[in-house]
Amino acid sequence: MVNLLTIKDQMKLHARYYTGLLSSFIFVLVGVCVLGTALLMPSYFLAEAEAKASVRALEASQESVELYQSSGVVQQVSLLKERLTLLKEYNGTQTTPRVLAELTTRVPSDVQVNSISLVFTGSGVGTITVSGKAKTRTALINFGKQIEVVRVFKGASVPISNLVNETNIDFSIPFSFDIKT
Amino acid sequence: MKKFTPLVLGCICLVVTVGLFLFINARISGFVTTIAKAKEGSFSIDTRDQALKRADILIAETALNRAELATFIVSDSDSVRLIDTIETTAKRERVTTTIGSVTVVPTEWTYHELVRVVFSARGSLTAMTRFASAIETLPEASRLANVSFEISDANIWFATFTVDFIKEKSSKP
Numbered sequence: 001m002v003n004l005l006t007i008k009d010q011m012k013l014h015a016r017y018y019t020g021l022l023s024s025f026i027f028v029l030v031g032v033c034v035l036g037t038a039l040l041m042p043s044y045f046l047a048e049a050e051a052k053a054s055v056r057a058l059e060a061s062q063e064s065v066e067l068y069q070s071s072g073v074v075q076q077v078s079l080l081k082e083r084l085t086l087l088k089e090y091n092g093t094q095t096t097p098r099v100l101a102e103l104t105t106r107v108p109s110d111v112q113v114n115s116i117s118l119v120f121t122g123s124g125v126g127t128i129t130v131s132g133k134a135k136t137r138t139a140l141i142n143f144g145k146q147i148e149v150v151r152v153f154k155g156a157s158v159p160i161s162n163l164v165n166e167t168n169i170d171f172s173i174p175f176s177f178d179i180k181t
Numbered sequence: 182m183k184k185f186t187p188l189v190l191g192c193i194c195l196v197v198t199v200g201l202f203l204f205i206n207a208r209i210s211g212f213v214t215t216i217a218k219a220k221e222g223s224f225s226i227d228t229r230d231q232a233l234k235r236a237d238i239l240i241a242e243t244a245l246n247r248a249e250l251a252t253f254i255v256s257d258s259d260s261v262r263l264i265d266t267i268e269t270t271a272k273r274e275r276v277t278t279t280i281g282s283v284t285v286v287p288t289e290w291t292y293h294e295l296v297r298v299v300f301s302a303r304g305s306l307t308a309m310t311r312f313a314s315a316i317e318t319l320p321e322a323s324r325l326a327n328v329s330f331e332i333s334d335a336n337i338w339f340a341t342f343t344v345d346f347i348k349e350k351s352s353k354p
Contacts, residue, residue: 019188026191033198040205047212054219061226068233077236079292080243083250086293086347090322096313100330104306117329126327 093124095179099152103130106146110135124179128153131172140169152179253322255296255348263346266319267300274312276304286345296346297326306330306338313342322347 003010068074099118107113113132120126130147134140144158156175163169240247255263264280271278281299288295302312309330317325326343333339 016184019184023187023191026188026195030191030194030198033195033202037198037202037205040202040209044205044209044212047209047216051212051215051219054216054223058219058223058226061223061230065226065230065233068230068237071237073233073237073240076240080240080247080250082290082292083254086290087250087253087322090324090345090347092318092323094314094317096317096325096328097310100306100310100313113332115329115331117327118325119327120325123324 089123091123093179095120095124095126095177098179099128099177102150102152103128103147106143106150108139108143108146110139111143118177125177127174127176129172129174131170134169134171135167137163137166137169140171144173147173147175151181152177154178154181253320254293255321255346257349257351260296260348263296263298263321266321267298267316267344270315270319271302271312274304274315275308276302276312278302281341285348290350292350293347294350296348298342298344298346300342300344302340302342303337306332309338309340313340316342316344 005013096118100116103116104113111132111134113130115129115131117129117131118126119128134143140158140162144156147153147156150156154176156173158171158173162171162173260283264283267280268278279301281301282297283299284297286295286297302309304312313325313328316323323344323346326345328340328342330338330340
Protein backbone atom coordinates (compact mmCIF):
# COMPACT_ATOMS: atom_id res chain seq x y z
CA MET A 1 0.00 0.00 0.00
CA VAL A 2 1.32 3.37 -0.99
CA ASN A 3 0.65 6.54 1.00
CA LEU A 4 -0.14 9.22 -1.47
CA LEU A 5 -0.27 12.06 1.10
CA THR A 6 2.57 14.47 1.25
CA ILE A 7 5.02 14.30 4.15
CA LYS A 8 3.62 17.58 5.53
CA ASP A 9 0.06 16.23 5.55
CA GLN A 10 1.26 13.00 7.12
CA MET A 11 2.96 14.93 9.95
CA LYS A 12 -0.19 17.01 10.52
CA LEU A 13 -2.27 13.85 10.76
CA HIS A 14 0.26 12.31 13.20
CA ALA A 15 0.18 15.43 15.36
CA ARG A 16 -3.64 15.48 15.42
CA TYR A 17 -3.71 11.79 16.30
CA TYR A 18 -1.27 12.06 19.24
CA THR A 19 -2.89 15.27 20.50
CA GLY A 20 -6.22 13.52 20.55
CA LEU A 21 -4.73 10.50 22.25
CA LEU A 22 -3.08 12.63 24.95
CA SER A 23 -6.30 14.64 25.48
CA SER A 24 -8.27 11.43 25.89
CA PHE A 25 -5.72 10.12 28.42
CA ILE A 26 -5.89 13.38 30.38
CA PHE A 27 -9.70 13.28 30.45
CA VAL A 28 -9.56 9.69 31.67
CA LEU A 29 -7.24 10.88 34.48
CA VAL A 30 -9.66 13.72 35.25
CA GLY A 31 -12.46 11.17 35.45
CA VAL A 32 -10.42 8.98 37.82
CA CYS A 33 -9.66 11.98 40.05
CA VAL A 34 -13.31 13.07 40.12
CA LEU A 35 -14.36 9.51 40.98
CA GLY A 36 -11.70 9.31 43.72
CA THR A 37 -12.80 12.63 45.19
CA ALA A 38 -16.43 11.57 45.10
CA LEU A 39 -15.54 8.33 46.89
CA LEU A 40 -13.64 10.28 49.54
CA MET A 41 -16.56 12.58 50.33
CA PRO A 42 -18.39 10.18 52.75
CA SER A 43 -15.13 9.67 54.63
CA TYR A 44 -14.65 13.43 54.71
CA PHE A 45 -18.04 14.11 56.28
CA LEU A 46 -17.68 11.19 58.69
CA ALA A 47 -14.23 12.31 59.81
CA GLU A 48 -15.41 15.91 60.21
CA ALA A 49 -18.36 14.83 62.40
CA GLU A 50 -16.18 12.50 64.47
CA ALA A 51 -13.53 15.22 64.97
CA LYS A 52 -16.17 17.70 66.18
CA ALA A 53 -17.65 15.10 68.56
CA SER A 54 -14.21 14.23 69.96
CA VAL A 55 -13.37 17.88 70.56
CA ARG A 56 -16.74 18.41 72.28
CA ALA A 57 -16.13 15.35 74.52
CA LEU A 58 -12.65 16.64 75.38
CA GLU A 59 -14.04 20.06 76.30
CA ALA A 60 -16.71 18.45 78.48
CA SER A 61 -14.09 16.39 80.33
CA GLN A 62 -11.92 19.48 80.80
CA GLU A 63 -14.88 21.39 82.25
CA SER A 64 -15.54 18.54 84.68
CA VAL A 65 -11.91 18.49 85.81
CA GLU A 66 -11.85 22.27 86.18
CA LEU A 67 -15.03 22.08 88.26
CA TYR A 68 -13.38 19.63 90.65
CA GLN A 69 -10.20 21.68 90.77
CA SER A 70 -12.09 24.87 91.53
CA SER A 71 -13.94 23.10 94.35
CA GLY A 72 -10.58 22.65 96.13
CA VAL A 73 -10.48 18.85 96.13
CA VAL A 74 -6.85 18.82 95.03
CA GLN A 75 -5.84 21.27 97.76
CA GLN A 76 -7.70 19.29 100.40
CA VAL A 77 -6.02 16.05 99.37
CA SER A 78 -2.60 17.76 99.34
CA LEU A 79 -3.30 19.22 102.78
CA LEU A 80 -4.34 15.82 104.12
CA LYS A 81 -1.24 14.17 102.65
CA GLU A 82 1.11 16.77 104.15
CA ARG A 83 -0.70 16.64 107.50
CA LEU A 84 -0.48 12.84 107.71
CA THR A 85 3.24 12.92 106.89
CA LEU A 86 3.89 15.55 109.56
CA LEU A 87 1.77 13.82 112.20
CA LYS A 88 3.69 10.62 111.56
CA GLU A 89 6.97 12.48 112.03
CA TYR A 90 5.90 14.67 114.96
CA ASN A 91 4.13 11.97 116.92
CA GLY A 92 5.46 12.56 120.40
CA THR A 93 7.74 9.62 121.15
CA GLN A 94 8.88 9.45 124.77
CA THR A 95 12.62 9.49 124.34
CA THR A 96 14.22 11.77 126.96
CA PRO A 97 13.05 9.85 130.08
CA ARG A 98 14.32 6.57 128.66
CA VAL A 99 17.68 8.04 127.58
CA LEU A 100 18.14 9.75 130.94
CA ALA A 101 17.15 6.60 132.83
CA GLU A 102 19.54 4.43 130.81
CA LEU A 103 22.31 6.96 131.41
CA THR A 104 21.88 8.04 135.04
CA THR A 105 21.57 4.49 136.37
CA ARG A 106 25.01 3.73 134.96
CA VAL A 107 26.91 6.62 136.50
CA PRO A 108 29.48 5.24 138.99
CA SER A 109 29.81 6.92 142.39
CA ASP A 110 33.24 8.35 141.51
CA VAL A 111 31.92 10.05 138.37
CA GLN A 112 29.83 13.19 138.50
CA VAL A 113 27.69 14.14 135.51
CA ASN A 114 27.30 17.90 135.25
CA SER A 115 25.51 18.26 131.96
CA ILE A 116 23.60 16.16 129.47
CA SER A 117 22.74 17.53 126.06
CA LEU A 118 20.40 15.80 123.61
CA VAL A 119 19.97 16.85 120.00
CA PHE A 120 17.18 15.05 118.13
CA THR A 121 17.62 14.22 114.46
CA GLY A 122 14.36 12.29 114.17
CA SER A 123 11.68 10.63 116.23
CA GLY A 124 13.56 8.81 119.01
CA VAL A 125 16.91 9.31 117.29
CA GLY A 126 19.68 11.79 117.92
CA THR A 127 23.02 12.56 119.51
CA ILE A 128 23.89 13.04 123.15
CA THR A 129 26.85 14.62 124.90
CA VAL A 130 27.52 13.82 128.55
CA SER A 131 29.95 16.06 130.42
CA GLY A 132 31.19 15.99 133.98
CA LYS A 133 34.06 15.16 136.28
CA ALA A 134 35.60 11.79 137.08
CA LYS A 135 37.71 11.17 140.16
CA THR A 136 40.02 8.76 138.38
CA ARG A 137 40.88 7.64 134.88
CA THR A 138 39.73 4.11 135.68
CA ALA A 139 36.35 5.41 136.85
CA LEU A 140 35.91 7.32 133.61
CA ILE A 141 36.87 4.32 131.48
CA ASN A 142 34.42 2.17 133.46
CA PHE A 143 31.69 4.73 132.89
CA GLY A 144 32.46 4.69 129.16
CA LYS A 145 32.22 0.89 129.14
CA GLN A 146 28.92 1.03 131.06
CA ILE A 147 27.45 3.30 128.39
CA GLU A 148 28.84 1.19 125.55
CA VAL A 149 26.83 -1.88 126.57
CA VAL A 150 23.49 -0.06 126.51
CA ARG A 151 21.55 -1.14 123.43
CA VAL A 152 20.05 2.28 122.64
CA PHE A 153 23.44 4.01 122.71
CA LYS A 154 25.82 3.83 119.77
CA GLY A 155 29.44 4.90 119.40
CA ALA A 156 30.03 5.76 123.02
CA SER A 157 33.73 5.85 123.81
CA VAL A 158 35.78 8.11 126.02
CA PRO A 159 37.87 10.46 123.85
CA ILE A 160 41.63 9.95 124.35
CA SER A 161 42.04 13.67 125.03
CA ASN A 162 39.96 13.14 128.20
CA LEU A 163 42.44 10.58 129.51
CA VAL A 164 45.49 12.84 129.83
CA ASN A 165 45.04 13.48 133.55
CA GLU A 166 45.00 10.64 136.04
CA THR A 167 42.65 12.23 138.58
CA ASN A 168 39.92 14.89 138.62
CA ILE A 169 39.28 14.51 134.92
CA ASP A 170 36.89 16.83 133.12
CA PHE A 171 35.25 14.71 130.43
CA SER A 172 32.83 15.07 127.56
CA ILE A 173 31.55 11.92 125.83
CA PRO A 174 29.55 12.32 122.64
CA PHE A 175 27.52 9.42 121.23
CA SER A 176 24.27 8.72 119.48
CA PHE A 177 21.01 7.15 120.61
CA ASP A 178 18.15 5.36 118.94
CA ILE A 179 15.39 4.15 121.23
CA LYS A 180 13.86 2.07 118.44
CA THR A 181 16.75 -0.40 118.51
CA MET B 182 -4.23 26.43 17.69
CA LYS B 183 -7.83 25.17 17.78
CA LYS B 184 -6.66 21.58 17.77
CA PHE B 185 -4.85 22.08 21.15
CA THR B 186 -7.96 23.42 22.89
CA PRO B 187 -9.13 20.00 24.24
CA LEU B 188 -5.60 19.30 25.46
CA VAL B 189 -5.34 22.62 27.31
CA LEU B 190 -8.85 22.20 28.71
CA GLY B 191 -7.99 18.68 29.80
CA CYS B 192 -4.85 19.89 31.58
CA ILE B 193 -6.78 22.60 33.43
CA CYS B 194 -9.44 20.08 34.48
CA LEU B 195 -6.72 17.66 35.59
CA VAL B 196 -4.99 20.29 37.72
CA VAL B 197 -8.29 21.32 39.33
CA THR B 198 -9.45 17.78 40.07
CA VAL B 199 -6.03 16.64 41.36
CA GLY B 200 -5.96 19.75 43.54
CA LEU B 201 -9.44 19.02 44.86
CA PHE B 202 -8.51 15.38 45.54
CA LEU B 203 -5.37 16.38 47.44
CA PHE B 204 -7.28 19.05 49.40
CA ILE B 205 -9.98 16.57 50.50
CA ASN B 206 -7.30 14.04 51.40
CA ALA B 207 -5.39 16.60 53.48
CA ARG B 208 -8.60 17.65 55.26
CA ILE B 209 -9.38 14.02 56.14
CA SER B 210 -5.83 13.59 57.45
CA GLY B 211 -6.32 16.73 59.53
CA PHE B 212 -9.57 15.39 61.00
CA VAL B 213 -7.92 12.05 61.79
CA THR B 214 -5.08 13.87 63.60
CA THR B 215 -7.62 15.97 65.54
CA ILE B 216 -9.54 12.83 66.54
CA ALA B 217 -6.34 11.07 67.65
CA LYS B 218 -5.24 14.09 69.73
CA ALA B 219 -8.71 14.52 71.24
CA LYS B 220 -8.92 10.81 72.13
CA GLU B 221 -5.46 10.94 73.72
CA GLY B 222 -6.35 14.09 75.65
CA SER B 223 -9.71 12.62 76.67
CA PHE B 224 -7.99 9.51 78.00
CA SER B 225 -5.63 11.44 80.26
CA ILE B 226 -8.35 13.89 81.32
CA ASP B 227 -10.76 11.03 82.02
CA THR B 228 -8.12 9.36 84.18
CA ARG B 229 -7.63 12.64 86.04
CA ASP B 230 -11.38 13.13 86.26
CA GLN B 231 -11.83 9.68 87.80
CA ALA B 232 -8.98 10.31 90.25
CA LEU B 233 -10.61 13.61 91.23
CA LYS B 234 -13.97 11.88 91.69
CA ARG B 235 -12.31 9.33 93.97
CA ALA B 236 -10.54 12.15 95.83
CA ASP B 237 -13.85 13.97 96.21
CA ILE B 238 -15.42 10.84 97.72
CA LEU B 239 -12.40 10.41 100.00
CA ILE B 240 -12.66 14.01 101.19
CA ALA B 241 -16.39 13.65 101.83
CA GLU B 242 -16.02 10.34 103.66
CA THR B 243 -13.10 11.45 105.83
CA ALA B 244 -14.57 14.75 106.99
CA LEU B 245 -14.82 13.61 110.60
CA ASN B 246 -11.36 12.03 110.64
CA ARG B 247 -9.85 15.14 109.09
CA ALA B 248 -11.53 17.33 111.68
CA GLU B 249 -10.07 15.09 114.37
CA LEU B 250 -6.61 15.30 112.81
CA ALA B 251 -6.90 19.09 112.69
CA THR B 252 -7.22 19.19 116.48
CA PHE B 253 -3.60 18.01 116.75
CA ILE B 254 -2.38 20.94 114.67
CA VAL B 255 -1.96 24.34 116.27
CA SER B 256 -3.98 27.02 114.55
CA ASP B 257 -3.32 30.77 114.49
CA SER B 258 -5.67 31.40 117.39
CA ASP B 259 -4.03 28.60 119.41
CA SER B 260 -0.55 30.19 119.57
CA VAL B 261 -1.14 31.62 123.04
CA ARG B 262 -2.63 28.32 124.19
CA LEU B 263 0.68 26.71 123.21
CA ILE B 264 2.60 28.82 125.72
CA ASP B 265 -0.10 28.20 128.34
CA THR B 266 0.19 24.45 127.77
CA ILE B 267 3.94 24.53 128.40
CA GLU B 268 3.53 26.64 131.53
CA THR B 269 0.67 24.52 132.88
CA THR B 270 2.67 21.35 132.28
CA ALA B 271 5.65 22.91 134.07
CA LYS B 272 3.51 23.82 137.09
CA ARG B 273 2.04 20.33 137.21
CA GLU B 274 5.51 18.75 137.17
CA ARG B 275 6.86 21.28 139.73
CA VAL B 276 9.30 22.88 137.34
CA THR B 277 9.86 26.61 136.91
CA THR B 278 9.92 27.70 133.27
CA THR B 279 10.79 30.86 131.39
CA ILE B 280 9.83 31.21 127.76
CA GLY B 281 12.82 32.41 125.77
CA SER B 282 11.55 32.78 122.25
CA VAL B 283 8.81 31.75 119.84
CA THR B 284 9.85 31.83 116.20
CA VAL B 285 8.51 30.56 112.91
CA VAL B 286 11.12 28.42 111.17
CA PRO B 287 10.99 28.44 107.35
CA THR B 288 10.14 25.05 105.84
CA GLU B 289 9.23 23.74 102.40
CA TRP B 290 5.76 22.71 103.56
CA THR B 291 2.79 24.15 101.70
CA TYR B 292 0.05 24.19 104.30
CA HIS B 293 1.93 24.11 107.60
CA GLU B 294 4.74 25.93 109.32
CA LEU B 295 7.13 25.08 112.11
CA VAL B 296 6.91 27.10 115.31
CA ARG B 297 10.02 26.76 117.46
CA VAL B 298 9.59 27.49 121.15
CA VAL B 299 12.74 27.83 123.26
CA PHE B 300 12.34 27.87 127.02
CA SER B 301 14.40 27.19 130.11
CA ALA B 302 13.39 25.23 133.16
CA ARG B 303 14.75 24.54 136.64
CA GLY B 304 13.98 21.87 139.21
CA SER B 305 15.11 18.46 140.36
CA LEU B 306 16.32 15.95 137.77
CA THR B 307 13.32 13.72 138.49
CA ALA B 308 10.89 16.60 137.98
CA MET B 309 12.79 17.68 134.88
CA THR B 310 12.61 14.15 133.45
CA ARG B 311 8.86 14.02 134.06
CA PHE B 312 8.51 17.46 132.49
CA ALA B 313 10.51 16.38 129.42
CA SER B 314 8.29 13.32 129.14
CA ALA B 315 5.15 15.49 129.34
CA ILE B 316 6.52 17.91 126.76
CA GLU B 317 7.35 15.04 124.41
CA THR B 318 3.82 13.66 124.64
CA LEU B 319 1.79 16.84 124.27
CA PRO B 320 -1.39 16.24 122.25
CA GLU B 321 -0.28 18.86 119.71
CA ALA B 322 1.90 17.65 116.85
CA SER B 323 5.29 18.51 118.22
CA ARG B 324 8.80 17.21 118.71
CA LEU B 325 11.57 17.99 121.12
CA ALA B 326 14.35 19.34 118.89
CA ASN B 327 16.99 19.49 121.59
CA VAL B 328 17.34 19.66 125.33
CA SER B 329 20.33 20.24 127.57
CA PHE B 330 20.45 19.64 131.31
CA GLU B 331 23.04 21.21 133.57
CA ILE B 332 23.48 20.94 137.30
CA SER B 333 24.28 23.97 139.44
CA ASP B 334 26.44 24.11 142.58
CA ALA B 335 23.23 24.22 144.65
CA ASN B 336 22.33 20.82 143.19
CA ILE B 337 19.49 22.28 141.11
CA TRP B 338 19.13 21.23 137.51
CA PHE B 339 18.69 23.79 134.74
CA ALA B 340 17.50 22.80 131.34
CA THR B 341 17.00 24.47 128.01
CA PHE B 342 14.30 22.99 125.81
CA THR B 343 13.72 23.61 122.13
CA VAL B 344 10.35 22.27 121.00
CA ASP B 345 9.04 22.32 117.44
CA PHE B 346 5.30 22.57 116.94
CA ILE B 347 3.41 22.10 113.69
CA LYS B 348 1.10 25.01 112.98
CA GLU B 349 -1.36 25.77 110.22
CA LYS B 350 0.06 28.36 107.84
CA SER B 351 -1.40 31.78 108.38
CA SER B 352 -1.58 32.53 104.67
CA LYS B 353 -3.06 29.60 102.80
CA PRO B 354 -1.76 28.96 99.24
